[in-house]
Amino acid sequence: MIDQFTPLIEINAAQLHYRVGGAMSALRGNPPVVKAVDGVSIVIRRGESVGLLGESGCGKTSMGRLLLKLEDVTGGDILFDGQSLSTLKGADLKRYRSRAQFIFQNPFDAVNPRFTIRQTLSEPLENAGIPPSQRQDKIIAALELVRLSEPLQYLDRYPHQLSGGQLQRVVMARALILQPEFVVADEPVSMLDVSVRAGVLNVFRDVRDRLGLTAIYISHDLALVRYVCERTIVMYLGKVMEDGPTEDIVHEPLHPYAKALVAAVPVPHPDQSHDPLPIGRGAPDPRNPPSGCVFRDRCPYAFDRCAVEIPQLQQAGTRKVACHLFDEAN
Ligand SMILES: Nc1ncnc2c1ncn2[C@@H]1O[C@H](COP(=O)(O)OP(=O)(O)O)[C@@H](O)[C@H]1O
Numbered sequence: 001m002i003d004q005f006t007p008l009i010e011i012n013a014a015q016l017h018y019r020v021g022g023a024m025s026a027l028r029g030n031p032p033v034v035k036a037v038d039g040v041s042i043v044i045r046r047g048e049s050v051g052l053l054g055e056s057g058c059g060k061t062s063m064g065r066l067l068l069k070l071e072d073v074t075g076g077d078i079l080f081d082g083q084s085l086s087t088l089k090g091a092d093l094k095r096y097r098s099r100a101q102f103i104f105q106n107p108f109d110a111v112n113p114r115f116t117i118r119q120t121l122s123e124p125l126e127n128a129g130i131p132p133s134q135r136q137d138k139i140i141a142a143l144e145l146v147r148l149s150e151p152l153q154y155l156d157r158y159p160h161q162l163s164g165g166q167l168q169r170v171v172m173a174r175a176l177i178l179q180p181e182f183v184v185a186d187e188p189v190s191m192l193d194v195s196v197r198a199g200v201l202n203v204f205r206d207v208r209d210r211l212g213l214t215a216i217y218i219s220h221d222l223a224l225v226r227y228v229c230e231r232t233i234v235m236y237l238g239k240v241m242e243d244g245p246t247e248d249i250v251h252e253p254l255h256p257y258a259k260a261l262v263a264a265v266p267v268p269h270p271d272q273s274h275d276p277l278p279i280g281r282g283a284p285d286p287r288n289p290p291s292g293c294v295f296r297d298r299c300p301y302a303f304d305r306c307a308v309e310i311p312q313l314q315q316a317g318t319r320k321v322a323c324h325l326f327d328e329a330n
């Protein structure tokens, strides 16, 4: 039975610290870890659509990989439907692999170029033990779901014979063919021509709503997140800066980083390009993040306390915010 209010996913202080560099880099004084995800706590309810927003390198893909158990947490824990992903094994892990799906950024990387579309879509069915006689119907249904009209014409084609937009729909069809409950879409339109983005996003929204999917939509682009998600989580250098209803963040961002992201998108729309961030490009080296608040060296409001104390995520109206400005206000 589907209960709209119980959490599907509980992320408790999750960490993903990558070991990097060898002895040479240690000698140069570089710490041997990148804290790609560093103490993230998020609760996601069934059927919720959550945008993960932030500049390149802030840990969005790493977070997605943890959620799909393509990586294991190096600290903290992630529960899916009450069960810890760290301990999933054997048949339970296999079941999780069909309940939760990843839609990758570049459709051309996500498929085997030597597989026809039929083979591409048969693979997950075969892995799940669906008999050959039932596969074609499921493949056609999945292609119809992503609104590829006359789906039969695609079955014997190869990826290079499709446009980027068509192939991204095939990638979506493959993610949906086993009827997952949870989908992580990692910048699914960033490699596509601007003119076809809205079409692919509409399919994503439509399918998500029709199937009642719980979805995480990863993007560096607030306009796209706004188009797709009711809730937005703003990340910066592996940490959550702000978490709340998308429209509230768009109309009144609280965290200085969220303010900068919003200021860069004057009229949010998926077809529009936008100005650079008013705080300047280039996040600091994630191996040497600033002390205290990781955003402080780009923050126009930083004060003494920001250098010495890590701000905790706390409730501020409809939002949660990790910023000392809001500690002060309370
Ligand atoms: N396999 C890896 N090994 C080492 N560092 C990595 C690895 N994958 C990602 N990183 C680093 O982790 C940080 C977060 O990366 P990523 O999650 O890809 O961010 P985003 O998706 O927001 O661009 C970056 O500094 C990146 O260089």
Ligand SMILES: [Mg+2]
Binding pocket: 057, 060, 061, 062
């Ligand atoms: Mg990424």
